[in-house]
Amino acid sequence: MNIGVIGLGSVGLFVASQLSESHNVTGYCRRDRQRQSILKNGILVDQKPFHIDVELVENIKKHDLLIICVKQPHIDNLLPVLKEVSETTTFLFLQNGLGHIEKVSVELKNILVGTCDYGISKLEDHSISLKGAGLIRIASVADNNDIAIRTANQLSRDVINVEFASNLSQVLHEKLIVNSVINPLTALFEVKNGEILTNDYLKDIAHQLSHEAALAMKIDSNHAWSLVQKVASQTKENHSSMLKDIQQNKQTEIDYINGFILKQSQETLPSHSLIYQLIKAKENI
Amino acid sequence: MNIGVIGLGSVGLFVASQLSESHNVTGYCRRDRQRQSILKNGILVDQKPFHIDVELVENIKKHDLLIICVKQPHIDNLLPVLKEVSETTTFLFLQNGLGHIEKVSVELKNILVGTCDYGISKLEDHSISLKGAGLIRIASVADNNDIAIRTANQLSRDVINVEFASNLSQVLHEKLIVNSVINPLTALFEVKNGEILTNDYLKDIAHQLSHEAALAMKIDSNHAWSLVQKVASQTKENHSSMLKDIQQNKQTEIDYINGFILKQSQETLPSHSLIYQLIKAKENI
Numbered sequence: 001m002n003i004g005v006i007g008l009g010s011v012g013l014f015v016a017s018q019l020s021e022s023h024n025v026t027g028y029c030r031r032d033r034q035r036q037s038i039l040k041n042g043i044l045v046d047q048k049p050f051h052i053d054v055e056l057v058e059n060i061k062k063h064d065l066l067i068i069c070v071k072q073p074h075i076d077n078l079l080p081v082l083k084e085v086s087e088t089t090t091f092l093f094l095q096n097g098l099g100h101i102e103k104v105s106v107e108l109k110n111i112l113v114g115t116c117d118y119g120i121s122k123l124e125d126h127s128i129s130l131k132g133a134g135l136i137r138i139a140s141v142a143d144n145n146d147i148a149i150r151t152a153n154q155l156s157r158d159v160i161n162v163e164f165a166s167n168l169s170q171v172l173h174e175k176l177i178v179n180s181v182i183n184p185l186t187a188l189f190e191v192k193n194g195e196i197l198t199n200d201y202l203k204d205i206a207h208q209l210s211h212e213a214a215l216a217m218k219i220d221s222n223h224a225w226s227l228v229q230k231v232a233s234q235t236k237e238n239h240s241s242m243l244k245d246i247q248q249n250k251q252t253e254i255d256y257i258n259g260f261i262l263k264q265s266q267e268t269l270p271s272h273s274l275i276y277q278l279i280k281a282k283e284n285i
Numbered sequence: 286m287n288i289g290v291i292g293l294g295s296v297g298l299f300v301a302s303q304l305s306e307s308h309n310v311t312g313y314c315r316r317d318r319q320r321q322s323i324l325k326n327g328i329l330v331d332q333k334p335f336h337i338d339v340e341l342v343e344n345i346k347k348h349d350l351l352i353i354c355v356k357q358p359h360i361d362n363l364l365p366v367l368k369e370v371s372e373t374t375t376f377l378f379l380q381n382g383l384g385h386i387e388k389v390s391v392e393l394k395n396i397l398v399g400t401c402d403y404g405i406s407k408l409e410d411h412s413i414s415l416k417g418a419g420l421i422r423i424a425s426v427a428d429n430n431d432i433a434i435r436t437a438n439q440l441s442r443d444v445i446n447v448e449f450a451s452n453l454s455q456v457l458h459e460k461l462i463v464n465s466v467i468n469p470l471t472a473l474f475e476v477k478n479g480e481i482l483t484n485d486y487l488k489d490i491a492h493q494l495s496h497e498a499a500l501a502m503k504i505d506s507n508h509a510w511s512l513v514q515k516v517a518s519q520t521k522e523n524h525s526s527m528l529k530d531i532q533q534n535k536q537t538e539i540d541y542i543n544g545f546i547l548k549q550s551q552e553t554l555p556s557h558s559l560i561y562q563l564i565k566a567k568e569n570i
Contacts, residue, residue: 188473188563189570201566205559270555274490278473278563281486285474 001154004028004063006078007070008038008054010120011094013128015067015136017043017050018160026053028060034125044127060085065151067092072256075100079107090147092138096179096241097256098172099263105141112148114138114162115175117231119238131238137165139172173217177224178231180258181209183242184275187252188282190243194236197229206232208271216265216272246282254279286439289313289348291363292355293323293339295405296379298413300352300421302328302335303445311338313345319410329412347371350436353378357541360385364392375432377423381464381526382541383457384548390426397433399423399447400460402516404523416523422450424457458502462509463516465543466494468527469560472537473567475528479521482514491517493556501550501557531567539564 001023005016008029016027020043027043029035035054042049055061060081070078072095082091092112093104105111118134136155140148145166152164165171182193185206189195196206207225214224245252258276262269286308290301293314301312305328312328314320320339327334340346345366355363357380367376377397378389390396403419421440425433430451437449450456467478470491474480481491492510499509530537543561547554 189567191570195570199566199569201562201569205562205566208559271559274493274556274559277486277490281484281490282474284484284486285476285480 012069099256187242295407297354384541472527
């Protein structure tokens with residue numbers, strides 16, 4: 001397949017490198033410095049090089065499949081570009097939150113969404129390290145199950161594990177709940193994911209957040225909490241994406257994660273409300 | 286008057302030094318190293334020396350007035366000692382929170398409580414710096430207004446400003462509300478007091494906390510918020526005591542401030558509940 005990967009952060013670099021062994025892959029980034037760096041060195045995954053084409057986002061070409069790995073705040077700027085590409089392109093969105101899906105569905109056809117739970121550390125512009133095995137689950141937004149199943153089959157390889165998920169909302173909502181608990185707490189205290197389970201007070205707060213999010217997303221609360229604990233435990237040595245954003249003085253995805261949950265909820269969610277404001281405060285300190 | 290000052294942190298050093306000009310003052314501390322340091326150098330207030338007697342707390346003697354400046358968590362250990370001192374001693378408690386007063390009232394007679402809003406930085410064991418003028422307000426716990434008025438008059442001097450406050454609960458509750466907002470927020474984000482007013486999100490959270498605390502303490506919410514803003518503005522360059530405790534890996538007074546408000550309240554206070562847990566989490570990170 002002819003695949004474009006937009007956004008060469010940790011997930012984008014990982015996906016682009018792994019798919020380049022069986023597909024024709026072009027990566028798209030915003031900074032020419034990153035482009036040059038990847039063209040020169042390839043993408044290094046734990047030191048193993050993978051060579052792909054790299055272009056700046058403004059030079060986007062037609063592809064059978066476009067995998068969008070930019071962070072939510074950048075999707076707004078990207079939409080006009082994506083609309084121009086092609087009627088026949090399939091779009092796969094791999095983001096942490098859900099805030100963008102409604103807007104994207106109005107503008108584009110053939111949309112798939114996916115979750116990626118690989119633990120990936122970005123070391124340099126062209127270099128990542130993979131921490132343990134993971135899974136990418138993809139699903140269709142409209143009734144495009146056929147496309148989702150076919151795409152999952154085409155993408156899944158030895159190193160990258162891609163599965164079709166029949167229950168879109170369940171998969172996405174579960175991911176959203178996990179992110180809405182682990183991300184802001186680890187960002188607020190600047191700790192690794194595992195701290196959520198080892199610090200008793202943090203664990204209580206995490207439990208509260210998990211319960212409120214499950215309520216809002218209409219998912220069983222015990223199931224949600226066991227998922228949060230499982231992911232926190234599996235990624236205990238990782239720094240969450242929100243913590244990295246805070247440390248790098250970047251805008252976080254809080255609006256697309258906890259902000260989305262707050263907007264969706266019919267109940268008041270006092271813990272999520274305050275955590276949302278605390279992260280906003282921290283972004284501005 | 287023969288005055289003992291127990292606890293030689295910033296407030297204790299300030300009070301002991303200022304009163305030593307007109308009274309016979311003995312300071313009490315826990316560490317012999319601090320005792321030696323003060324005996325050798327005197328108490329330096331912005332480099333000006335004041336010489337007082339210093340003893341270890343276990344060697345406490347009888348005094349007309351004992352001013353207790355230790356932090357709330359240490360009062361439990363101190364109570365048996367205080368009970369032994371004298372039936373005729375007047376006790377003046379100068380703490381940030383209120384959690385100890387009920388317990389103290391059962392065990393001791395002649396109790397006064399006070400608030401100290403001087404901004405004082407402790408530089409060394411025997412050295413402090415005073416940031417601007419302030420006020421100590423004292424009031425009686427039982428119906429000892431006479432003692433409170435007399436004590437205020439005896440203590441007030443050129444440099445130290447001591448006033449009798451007829452409305453005990455108002456004074457203490459106002460102080461408590463201000464501390465319950467400024468202390469945990471500055472400790473959580475490790476920022477100076479003024480950040481509460483300059484960071485818009487932090488200001489919103491501060492407003493919420495102020496409103497909930499006013500509700501719990503049955504004080505007008507607008508009045509409480511204007512007080513919080515006034516103190517945050519007057520002490521904008523200061524680090525709160527809770528922030529200092531966090532930075533020095535000490536136990537904070539959260540149980541005696543926000544914990545007390547939560548216990549007293551007949552309403553649920555979602556913001557104070559979460560902030561309380563967040564500080565507890567931070568103490569344990």
